[in-house]
Amino acid sequence: MCLAIPGKIKSIELQYDGVVRMAKVLFGGITKEASLEMLPDAEVGDYVLVHVGVAISKIDEEEAQKSFKYLEEIGEIDELVEHSQIDRNGGRCPL
Amino acid sequence: MKFLSEYRNPEIVHQYIDELHKITTKEWTIMEVCGGQTHSLVKNGILNILPDKINMVHGPGCPVCVTPLNLIDKAVHLAEDKGVILCSYGDMIRVPGSKKSLLEAKATGADIRIMYSPLEAIKIARENPDKEVVFFAVGFETTAPANALSIIHAEREGLTNYSVLASHVLVPPAIEAVMNDSDTQIQGFLAAGHVCTIMGTGEYEPLAQKYNIPIVVTGFEPVDLLQGILMTVRQLENGEARLENQYARVVRPEGNPAAIEMLNRVFQMEDREWRGLGTIPNSGWNIRTELEAYNADIKFNVNILKVPECADCIAGQVLKGIKKPFECSQFGTNCTPEKPLGAPMVSSEGACAAYYHYSNAGDEVNA
Numbered sequence A: 001m002c003l004a005i006p007g008k009i010k011s012i013e014l015q016y017d018g019v020v021r022m023a024k025v026l027f028g029g030i031t032k033e034a035s036l037e038m039l040p041d042a043e044v045g046d047y048v049l050v051h052v053g054v055a056i057s058k059i060d061e062e063e064a065q066k067s068f069k070y071l072e073e074i075g076e077i078d079e080l081v082e083h084s085q086i087d088r089n090g091g092r093c094p095l
Numbered sequence B: 001m002k003f004l005s006e007y008r009n010p011e012i013v014h015q016y017i018d019e020l021h022k023i024t025t026k027e028w029t030i031m032e033v034c035g036g037q038t039h040s041l042v043k044n045g046i047l048n049i050l051p052d053k054i055n056m057v058h059g060p061g062c063p064v065c066v067t068p069l070n071l072i073d074k075a076v077h078l079a080e081d082k083g084v085i086l087c088s089y090g091d092m093i094r095v096p097g098s099k100k101s102l103l104e105a106k107a108t109g110a111d112i113r114i115m116y117s118p119l120e121a122i123k124i125a126r127e128n129p130d131k132e133v134v135f136f137a138v139g140f141e142t143t144a145p146a147n148a149l150s151i152i153h154a155e156r157e158g159l160t161n162y163s164v165l166a167s168h169v170l171v172p173p174a175i176e177a178v179m180n181d182s183d184t185q186i187q188g189f190l191a192a193g194h195v196c197t198i199m200g201t202g203e204y205e206p207l208a209q210k211y212n213i214p215i216v217v218t219g220f221e222p223v224d225l226l227q228g229i230l231m232t233v234r235q236l237e238n239g240e241a242r243l244e245n246q247y248a249r250v251v252r253p254e255g256n257p258a259a260i261e262m263l264n265r266v267f268q269m270e271d272r273e274w275r276g277l278g279t280i281p282n283s284g285w286n287i288r289t290e291l292e293a294y295n296a297d298i299k300f301n302v303n304i305l306k307v308p309e310c311a312d313c314i315a316g317q318v319l320k321g322i323k324k325p326f327e328c329s330q331f332g333t334n335c336t337p338e339k340p341l342g343a344p345m346v347s348s349e350g351a352c353a354a355y356y357h358y359s360n361a362g363d364e365v366n367a
């Protein structure tokens, strides 16, 4: 039940005499309403995480890209260590 | 923008698995706190492809599972004897109370409605001014803000026929309860990403220090989980015990300030009973005294006798990661998702139910 799903804000309208910002959020092919009361600065086009009808977080694109670089990054660090060891062990560094 | 499919990409999953096999030299026991993560680990078969040396144990983070039996009995009583319109999330409706579930009460005529969001319950209260509407609000820190929001809406609209039966539980006290058990073997935690989306990561740093364990805030997709496990194992292999955030695309260190403000406005901390674990001090939220007009427990003053849990169920040990579901003598025989004896079998996010549904339960029992 704690599922929260990412979607893109399609439109925003004001309800309750302008007190509440409600968004239409696109999840794949389905559009659902979500309250933006916990994301006061969310705008149309933002990607948000929605849980039980409430948008709870904006998704940070840069960070989303980074998680795929994690392996590469740690791979590079390991390689550096290996290379420096090879270097120490007889100067066969391929670089 | 990377969302779902990338995080399930089999090629990337295999790269993570390879890296894990490469770096794991010792035996490590790691707990994922959140039932959503348990479900994802079991459903995607991740437990079967991890290095043998990594032992994942499953925590108490399923709010449906840990809601006390007595509260389910109260909800059934409100619907059947007080004639209220009882609204709740779908998973909660199926959980058996001591005599029956809400679903069974519905079948015999009680007005029970399944909601996707507590804001729908507000709509029902607005449309039925001559009826009392009660929302049975369970959940961890992730769900509490939406439930709080429903009370704020009711207050703003002046709805006097809306109230909430609240059963909110909190993750950090559960981690403490697990670590304070002298039988615990846990050496690292995956913290629940969506909980931290709301609360931030500040509460976990002191826990990592106090218990000298790595804690990695982790998401829910296969790649997230593997990356979280990899980060935890790297720390363990290096002798580190820090807080790390794997799920930075949605979790900021400060959490969601607007949600936290709303929580503080509506809820106050209290000791709370967890099904299978007993009472944990300061481990839950209930509606603030100033807002008690919206507290169904007070409004209807329901006194229901407490019925003890089944004596054969070892849920307490399962929820603390001391025993695996298949180590329970009742697993899969007397206890199934259709007829659960205890907390972790009641929702698909409970460890016993996840094992029952997705793993080859028979093999493990015979092994």
Ligand code: SF4
Pocket (backbone or CB within 6 Å): B312, B313, B314, B315, B318, B325, B328, B329, B330, B331, B332, B335, B336, B340, B341, B342, B343, B344, B345, B346, B352
């Ligand atoms: S299998 Fe059933 S009886 Fe055994 S611990 Fe799990 S919930 Fe309890």
